Amino acid sequence: MNSEPPAGDELARMLVTMKQNVLERTTESPRRKRNRTLGLGLGLAALLAIGGGSGALALGMLPSPFQASAPATPTGTPTPTPTATPTATPRPTPTVAPVVAPVPSAPIDCATLTSGVDLTSFVPDPVFAPELLPTNYDRTAQAGLAQQGVLSCVWTSTAGSFANVTVRVSDDVTTGSRWTAERRAAGESGLGVGRSSSISCGEDGMASCRASVVTGPWWISLSYLDDTSGSYDQTSGDWDSSRARADVTGALQSLSSTLGGLAPTAAWQPPATVWADATCASLQGASIPTILGSPALVGPDAHVSSSPVDGISDTKDPSLDCRWVAPPQEPFPEGTFGEFRVTIVPGGEWAYEPSDESEPVSVAGADAATFVCVSGEGSSCYVDLVSDGSWLQIGYASGATPEMESTLVAAAEAIVATRPAS
Known part of the structure; x- marks a missing residue:
């Protein structure tokens, strides 16, 4: 058996044959190509070791099937996208209608309304009190009046336990006219102020007056009790009813003038109950x-x-x-x-x-x-x-x-x- 390694023309033929085999195999499926290229690589390495410089020259003439693809650029470890933690949607708070207080039909405050009235002519040391009187006995009545749009202005006196003067204003002129007519029919006198009026003083032996006047869109009432004057005694000089009537008349004239030109506000609508x-x-x-x-x-x-x-x-x-x-x-x-x-x-x-x-x-x-x-x-x-x-x-x-x-x-x-x- 010839054991000499191929040389010269024989080696050249062998390399050409191997070149053809390589070209044929590169068209096969990638799966088979991987295994065969491994074997081919080992064979070529042996030939190179055997053939020396002549094998290297011949191999340089061949397209190399062994070049590896460029390695893929390594990518960083992907940062996991945080999963949003679901939060419970809060339930809407039930809407509760606010409790709305009524407003007076007369768009004016008590101080402005009575700015032209001398309250000391009715009670000494008058002190303004809230619309809802501090005496609990009357608070519900005052609330009821307020719901009807009545403006209540109350002054008490530091000189007497029950002394007070009260001015009220309503836009219910129909009821006001009827009420003053009834009082006139009952014997009370008029004041000569507004469309209709009535006044009564000194009832029950007390230093007091009660009067009403209807003028324009307003019904105005003024009442007072001065318990610091003692019991009513016209001859004692403690209280002069004629002077009291004059003071009340002047006060109602002033109140009528101050309210002149003002229009009533919209009526308060009470909640259903x-x-x-x-x-x-x-x-x-x-x-x-x-x-x-x-x-x-x-x-x-x-x-x-x-x-x-x-x-x-x-x-x-x-x-x-x-x-x-x-x-x-x-x-x-x-x-x-x-x-x-x-x-x-x-x-x-x-x-x-x-x-x-x-x-x-x-x-x-x-x-x-x-x-x-x-x-x-x-x-x-x-x-x-x-x-x-x-x-x-x-x-x-x-x-x-x-x-x-x-x-x-x-x-x-x-x-x-x-x-x-x-």
Whole structure:
């Protein structure tokens, strides 16, 4: 066997043959090409080792199938995209209609209205009081008047416990004209001011006057009580009724002039409430005499003032004032009620305002409630509460004490339970 390595022409032929084989194999599938190029590479390496310089020259004439593709540019490790953590969409807060307080129909403040009036001619040391009087007894009535667009301007006196002067303005001239006509028919005199007017002074032996005038779009009332002058005695010189009439007439002329040219504002629209349909008769089922342990109480009946206060107060207060009253008896049984009062201001939630003297209490069926005790000419306790957008004051009666809280709360729950059906 010839074991000599090929040389010369034989080596050249062998290289040409291998070149053809390489070209043929480069057309085969990549899968087969990978394995065969590996074997071919090893064979060529052997030939190069064997053939020396002649093999290198011949191989340089061939296209090299062994060039590797340029290495791919390494890429950095991809930063994972953070997955947003789902957050719960907050539920929208239910929209609650704000409690809107009424505004007076007369677009003017009390100081401007009375700037031309000498209030000291009616009471000494007059001090302006809020529209809702500081005396709790009258607060519900004042709230009722405010809901009718009535402007109330009240001054009290530091010189007397009950001394006060009150000016009210309403745009209800129809009721004002009717009221002044009724008072004139009852014997009162006129003032010669405005379209119609009436005045009464010195009633009940007191230093007091009450007057009304209708002028333009306004009904104006002025009333005052000066309890610092003592009882009415025309001969004593303590109080001059003629002078009082002149002062009232001048004041109403000034008020009419100040209001001249002003137009009434739009009427306040009360919120809907089931208490608008309440009557004193509808409270009968509360069994108040039994709850209070006062079987002598009779009622409830709508309270009617025994004498006119002022025309606007007497006709424009829409609040419900119901009273249970026991007949006079001697001796009066201790621990029982001689009178029990419930007032309701339909739509009056805006006026409900716990005071510093009040404390929260739980009243079944009420939206909010407080227990209040006051003292003045006598002590009294009652329950203030809100129900269906209305303000209820329950139990204002002389003689109620802080120890009666649970009893008054029970009475309030019984009243709330009579709420008319919606």
